[in-house]
Amino acid sequence: MHYGEDFYNAADWLIDRNVREGRGDKIAVYSQHKNLTYKELQTMINKTGNLLKKMGIGIDDRVMMLVLDIPMFLGVFYGAIKIGANPIPINTMMMPDDYKYYLNDSRAKVLFISDALVPQIEAIKEDLLYLRDVVVINEVTGLDLPYNHLYNMASENLECAYTTADDNCFWLYSSGSTGAPKGVIHAHKDMETVAVNYARGVLGMKESDITLSAARLFFAYGLGNAGYFAFSVGGSTILHSAAPKPEGMYDLFKKFKPTVYFGVPTLYGAMLALQEQRDKEAGLKNPGPSDAHACGSLRLCVSAGEALPAELYNRWKARYGIDILDGIGSTELLHIYISNRPDDIRPGASGKATPHYELKIVNDEGKEAEVDEPGTMMVRCDSAAMLYWKKRAKTRATMQGEWLNTGDKYYRDKDGYYFCAGRGDDMLKVGGIWVSPVEVEACLIEHPAVLEAAVTGKEDEEKLVKPKAWVVLKQGQKPSEALAKELQRWCLDKMAKYKYPRWIEFVEALPKTPTGKIQRFKLRAK
Numbered sequence: 001m002h003y004g005e006d007f008y009n010a011a012d013w014l015i016d017r018n019v020r021e022g023r024g025d026k027i028a029v030y031s032q033h034k035n036l037t038y039k040e041l042q043t044m045i046n047k048t049g050n051l052l053k054k055m056g057i058g059i060d061d062r063v064m065m066l067v068l069d070i071p072m073f074l075g076v077f078y079g080a081i082k083i084g085a086n087p088i089p090i091n092t093m094m095m096p097d098d099y100k101y102y103l104n105d106s107r108a109k110v111l112f113i114s115d116a117l118v119p120q121i122e123a124i125k126e127d128l129l130y131l132r133d134v135v136v137i138n139e140v141t142g143l144d145l146p147y148n149h150l151y152n153m154a155s156e157n158l159e160c161a162y163t164t165a166d167d168n169c170f171w172l173y174s175s176g177s178t179g180a181p182k183g184v185i186h187a188h189k190d191m192e193t194v195a196v197n198y199a200r201g202v203l204g205m206k207e208s209d210i211t212l213s214a215a216r217l218f219f220a221y222g223l224g225n226a227g228y229f230a231f232s233v234g235g236s237t238i239l240h241s242a243a244p245k246p247e248g249m250y251d252l253f254k255k256f257k258p259t260v261y262f263g264v265p266t267l268y269g270a271m272l273a274l275q276e277q278r279d280k281e282a283g284l285k286n287p288g289p290s291d292a293h294a295c296g297s298l299r300l301c302v303s304a305g306e307a308l309p310a311e312l313y314n315r316w317k318a319r320y321g322i323d324i325l326d327g328i329g330s331t332e333l334l335h336i337y338i339s340n341r342p343d344d345i346r347p348g349a350s351g352k353a354t355p356h357y358e359l360k361i362v363n364d365e366g367k368e369a370e371v372d373e374p375g376t377m378m379v380r381c382d383s384a385a386m387l388y389w390k391k392r393a394k395t396r397a398t399m400q401g402e403w404l405n406t407g408d409k410y411y412r413d414k415d416g417y418y419f420c421a422g423r424g425d426d427m428l429k430v431g432g433i434w435v436s437p438v439e440v441e442a443c444l445i446e447h448p449a450v451l452e453a454a455v456t457g458k459e460d461e462e463k464l465v466k467p468k469a470w471v472v473l474k475q476g477q478k479p480s481e482a483l484a485k486e487l488q489r490w491c492l493d494k495m496a497k498y499k500y501p502r503w504i505e506f507v508e509a510l511p512k513t514p515t516g517k518i519q520r521f522k523l524r525a526k
């Protein structure tokens with residue numbers, strides 16, 4: 001292939017460059033069942049890229065990925081990118097109807113799916129309009145036949161497609177309070193922009209670092225943490241396919257000795273609770289950093305997805321002597337654009353702008369907000385998504401020329417630190433993942449006993465927001481503990497588990513505007 005000067009391919013910069021620069025024998029990926037050197041990772045990517053080509057996939061085609069955090073995730077993701085196709089990693093915790101939407105909306109021609117998730121698509125097989133092939137992956141044995149055969153036969157050599165910095169590279173889906181999830185399209189250069197400015201610029205990531213992420217690779221947060229930060233500096237990453245649980249995280253700390261850990265507030269809370277329980281059982285009176293064996297290899301922790309309460313930061317720091325850097329990111333901006341710094345931490349604040357990311361807070365009059373005045377956070381940077389796939393109105397509302405409207409309310413204090421002041425819409429972040437109150441309400445209303453429902457965020461004992469439902473029952477129905485439990489069960493069965501209301505309060509009526517819109521802010525104030 002003869003490339004022009006504008007050639008740029010993300011897989012070339014992140015993977016092939018490491019081999020060219022002599023890191024071929026260095027471990028790139030640690031995982032439960034196997035470790036991969038950079039050379040082995042490159043080979044896996046090349047073979048997968050060649051397999052895709054054999055299947056008729058080429059430049060600008062979409063490849064959907066319903067894949068757990070296993071090494072082959074990287075094979076498919078970068079294999080697709082290398083041939084100019086666009087991988088679309090999808091949340092593995094959703095329901096069949098969600099997958100039907102993603103597959104038909106994106107018009108992906110092929111789906112790679114972890115074997116454990118296959119039952120999720122059985123029921124929708126007949127409704128898929130564009131999907132041609134399904135490739136099933138087992139973490140240990142590899143691809144199902146006949147693809148395993150094709151993979152084994154595939155060449156270990158693969159040239160990059162002639163792509164450029166601005167070419168479509170990958171998509172991620174993001175959900176809003178109303179309307180269907182939006183396909184967020186990122187360009188080839190976006191991962192490098194994030195890696196250079198945030199991973200190197202803020203975290204000081206270097207070749208000796210080993211990353212571990214509680215957030216899965218299909219989130220923009222997890223994709224950076226475990227899918228490309230380490231590769232951007234010739235470091236190593238740890239992949240684990242089990243759901244992130246406190247016990248499992250400590251086991252991974254011990255086994256793989258990460259240097260940078262990326263968590264979410266809920267998990268930091270749960271990990272501390274477990275540690276405090278263990279301290280108690282061991283009869284430790286004043287446990288502190290001196291017996292911090294559990295986190296001995298870490299130099300830094302990161303939190304994102306939702307605000308990290310100062311109290312959690314303080315408890316973690318007191319127990320382990322390690323800082324947690326809270327930072328805010330989004331799928332649209334790809335990663336963290338405001339962050340605390342290792343030498344400059346304000347517990348309870350998001351911090352200051354990532355280098356080369358410009359911030360502007362706009363008040364209700366459309367003017368730049370004063371110190372301490374809340375407004376909408378706008379960001380100008382080079383890693384912003386180009387558009388939402390075939391959603392023009394939403395694209396226009398969010399991608400406003402050079403500035404991107406984050407939808408977050410923020411204010412800046414006199415010292416220049418940025419503080420999160422909630423959302424402009426009613427969206428909730430639960431364990432770092434979006435929950436739309438409208439979706440939970442719609443699910444509750446389907447229950448035969450429910451007339452109306454409203455869902456708002458309520459802080460639990462750790463000061464982390466979880467969904468609470470306010471329910472108006474149909475005539476003849478009586479509020480009871482048992483009915484509340486039944487409604488929770490109903491939600492658990494019909495939606496991804498993290499969305500169910502943790503509290504149910506029965507009320508006579510819901511506060512509404514004259515036009516009949518639920519006033520969730522009035523319920524929040526109750």
Ligand code: 3UK
Nearest residue numbers: 220221304305306307327328329330331335336420
């Ligand atoms: C909220 C936060 C307060 C905020 C993400 C790191 O979460 C990520 O992306 P999403 O698209 O959600 C974005 C929204 O989540 N949020 C995220 N982090 C914080 N609010 N403090 C925080 N530290 O409403 C934001 O608009 O799912 C996080 C890196 C990449 C990401 N995509």
